[in-house]
Amino acid sequence: MRHDPTMGEQAQDWTRRAALGLLPTLGLAACAGTRGAEPLKFWAMSYEGDYSPMLMPAFTAATGIAVDVQSLPATASHEKLLTAQAGGAMPDVLMLYNGWVQEFATIGAIAPIPSPALVADMFPGVLDATRVQGRDFAVPWSVAPQVQFYRRDILAKAGYAAPAEDWDGWLRMGHAIKRQRPDDFVFMLLLNWPDTLITMLGQTGATMLRDHDTRGNFQTTEAKAAFAYYARIFAEGLAPKALSTEIQDPVAAFAQGYFAIWPTGPTTLLDLHRRAAEIPAERWGTARLAGPHGLGAVSGLSTSLCVSASTPRPAEAWALVRHLSSPASELRYQRLIGNLPARLSAWSSPQLRAPILAPFKEQMRLPAAAPKVIEWERIKLEIQFAAERVVRGVQTIPEALAGLDTRVDQLLAKRRALVGAGTLA
Numbered sequence: 125m126r127h128d129p130t131m132g133e134q135a136q137d138w139t140r141r142a143a144l145g146l147l148p149t150l151g152l153a154a155c156a157g158t159r160g161a162e163p164l165k166f167w168a169m170s171y172e173g174d175y176s177p178m179l180m181p182a183f184t185a186a187t188g189i190a191v192d193v194q195s196l197p198a199t200a201s202h203e204k205l206l207t208a209q210a211g212g213a214m215p216d217v218l219m220l221y222n223g224w225v226q227e228f229a230t231i232g233a234i235a236p237i238p239s240p241a242l243v244a245d246m247f248p249g250v251l252d253a254t255r256v257q258g259r260d261f262a263v264p265w266s267v268a269p270q271v272q273f274y275r276r277d278i279l280a281k282a283g284y285a286a287p288a289e290d291w292d293g294w295l296r297m298g299h300a301i302k303r304q305r306p307d308d309f310v311f312m313l314l315l316n317w318p319d320t321l322i323t324m325l326g327q328t329g330a331t332m333l334r335d336h337d338t339r340g341n342f343q344t345t346e347a348k349a350a351f352a353y354y355a356r357i358f359a360e361g362l363a364p365k366a367l368s369t370e371i372q373d374p375v376a377a378f379a380q381g382y383f384a385i386w387p388t389g390p391t392t393l394l395d396l397h398r399r400a401a402e403i404p405a406e407r408w409g410t411a412r413l414a415g416p417h418g419l420g421a422v423s424g425l426s427t428s429l430c431v432s433a434s435t436p437r438p439a440e441a442w443a444l445v446r447h448l449s450s451p452a453s454e455l456r457y458q459r460l461i462g463n464l465p466a467r468l469s470a471w472s473s474p475q476l477r478a479p480i481l482a483p484f485k486e487q488m489r490l491p492a493a494a495p496k497v498i499e500w501e502r503i504k505l506e507i508q509f510a511a512e513r514v515v516r517g518v519q520t521i522p523e524a525l526a527g528l529d530t531r532v533d534q535l536l537a538k539r540r541a542l543v544g545a546g547t548l549a
Contacts, residue, residue: 227498262428264466340532
């Protein structure tokens with residue numbers, strides 16, 4: 125692992141003062157007394173879980189509080205967290221994808237934040253996604269908006285210095301590249317990752333739910349336009365009809381020119397830098413995603429930190445949240461895994477001034493808003509399944525959207541009953 129200058133004496137001192145500053149009721153003696161206590165439990169997913177242990181020594185040195193980190197597989201973490209809540213076995217601190225905060229707050233699994241100061245320095249759009257009925261239940265930790273990763277050399281041969289910024293231009297550019305490279309594809313849009321399609325739905329102005337978010341609303345002109353554009357990319361041979369299991373090494377595929385444009389998040393930066401021998405940095409760049417009439421809002425997998433409502437050590441748990449979400453910790457994480465800070469103040473650091481990061485910062489000021497219903501993760505899966513049926517020619521767009529509304533209505537039946545009874549706003 126490369127040396128990280130953010131972990132020098134100055135950064136460690138800042139972290140020490142910040143951590144202790146959140147523990148005024150415990151006092152230094154109590155902090156010292158925790159050295160023999162059970163470690164705090166922290167659960168996180170994916171790269172965040174894998175690399176979180178590297179952020180803990182500074183916290184333990186400052187407070188005397190040990191932390192036991194458990195890294196959860198992303199595909200099974202949602203079920204594991206719900207099982208832990210049902211069984212009274214939640215960790216003290218947990219990472220949640222922002223789309224899950226509403227659900228876990230609604231079932232009483234996470235505690236509201238104790239001080240507005242914890243979220244006083246966040247990108248506003250990111251913070252809005254973690255509010256439930258006007259209360260903050262999570263501290264945004266990292267932001268991962270989608271941008272276009274593109275092959276500079278391949279686009280240049282087709283006459284483009286950078287990717288087009290609107291949908292019509294995207295298709296014209298795609299066909300220009302396809303003429304140059306008829307045996308390869310242009311766009312990488314994996315059928316089991318629906319974020320790009322959900323971005324398209326938002327960009328057309330589609331309101332995916334109606335009647336106080338109790339019914340599906342996919343048989344609209346806007347939703348049809350998004351599905352039609354998405355399906356057209358595949359129908360015209362510009363993207364492979366593939367799942368992530370069929371393209372197991374997208375970095376290698378990108379390096380080999382199998383596709384030229386890859387809408388994805390910032391963790392890809394680290395993958396590309398690590399594999400510079402396969403694809404040197406001068407061959408690729410980043411740009412904001414195209415929209416129907418120009419640049420617009422996009423979706424992405426942003427994450428937040430939460431404290432379990434059942435933790436017996438809330439002051440210590442919130443101290444850990446403050447440490448992990450501090451500018452020093454967020455900047456170190458950016459070096460380790462590529463995810464970008466949710467705190468605005470962290471962006472004044474020289475390490476985030478690289479031109480390759482500029483599209484991410486611009487995009488974070490305009491994140492796409494998702495429906496705030498606890499069923500949203502399951503609705504996203506239904507959108508994905510409907511889109512795949514259209515792309516593979518199993519259903520027409522009207523058939524798929526009608527079926528999607530039916531399935532979403534079924535998912536929202538309990539919510540509809542609660543709203544109808546006046547027990548849910």
